[in-house]
Amino acid sequence: MTTPRSLPAIAAAMLALTLAPASRAQHDHTAHAHITAPVPPPTTRWPADPALRDGMGRIHTALDELRHFEMGHIGAEMAKERAEKIEHAAADIFARCKLTPERDAVLHGMLMPLLSAAAKLKADPNDVGEVAAMRRAVADYPRYFDDPGWSLPTKDEHAAHD
Numbered sequence: 001m002t003t004p005r006s007l008p009a010i011a012a013a014m015l016a017l018t019l020a021p022a023s024r025a026q027h028d029h030t031a032h033a034h035i036t037a038p039v040p041p042p043t044t045r046w047p048a049d050p051a052l053r054d055g056m057g058r059i060h061t062a063l064d065e066l067r068h069f070e071m072g073h074i075g076a077e078m079a080k081e082r083a084e085k086i087e088h089a090a091a092d093i094f095a096r097c098k099l100t101p102e103r104d105a106v107l108h109g110m111l112m113p114l115l116s117a118a119a120k121l122k123a124d125p126n127d128v129g130e131v132a133a134m135r136r137a138v139a140d141y142p143r144y145f146d147d148p149g150w151s152l153p154t155k156d157e158h159a160a161h162d
Contacts, residue, residue: 038109039102039105039106039144041140041143041144042144044146045142045143045144045145045146046099046103046144046145046146047145047146048145048146048147049097049098049099051092051093051096051097051098052093052097052099052107052145052147053147053148053149054089054092055089055090055092055093055096055097056089056093056138056141056145056147056149056150057147057149058085058086058088058089058092059086059089059090059114059138060149060150061085062082062083062085062086062089063082063086063131063134063135063138065078065082066079066082066131066134067131069082069128069131070128070131070132076125076126077125079121079125079131080121080122080125083118083119083121083122084118084122086114086115086118086134087115087118087119090111090114090115093107093111094111103144103145106144107144107145110137110138110140110141111137111138113133113136113137114134114137114138116133117130117131117133117134117137118130118134120133121134
């Protein structure tokens with residue numbers, strides 16, 4: 001049964017699939033459906049391919065710009081635009097990025113809560129807390145993926161996001 005709380009996640013997933021161009025291959029979610037337990041960060045971070053670096057770079061930029069929203073320096077419409085940029089970047093990642101099932105599952109574990117929070121921010125742009133939820137969703141990305149656009153957070157920075 002679908003609950004009201006799961007609707008934003010479902011809507012975000014559907015948006016990600018509809019934003020992907022039809023000419024691109026459909027992302028195979030069944031390839032990583034068997035991975036349900038948390039995956040510990042690898043001893044050597046996984047390389048981020050160009051599609052992943054591009055999409056996550058756009059997400060990183062939009063999240064940085066949303067700091068201005070948290071401080072009251074930009075309005076709700078601009079915040080909604082940044083949330084849309086995040087949705088588009090995630091859809092692009094789903095369409096273009098090629099990862100092993102384990103890495104794909106880890107990335108999905110980050111992107112689905114990110115998309116859910118972006119959808120909630122768009123629905124209620126007064127809920128500034130969703131920006132923090134988006135940041136938490138991708139906070140571990142640099143622990144898993146070697147991407148020069150994302151620096152590893154210090155232990156104190158990571159604890160501050162929890």
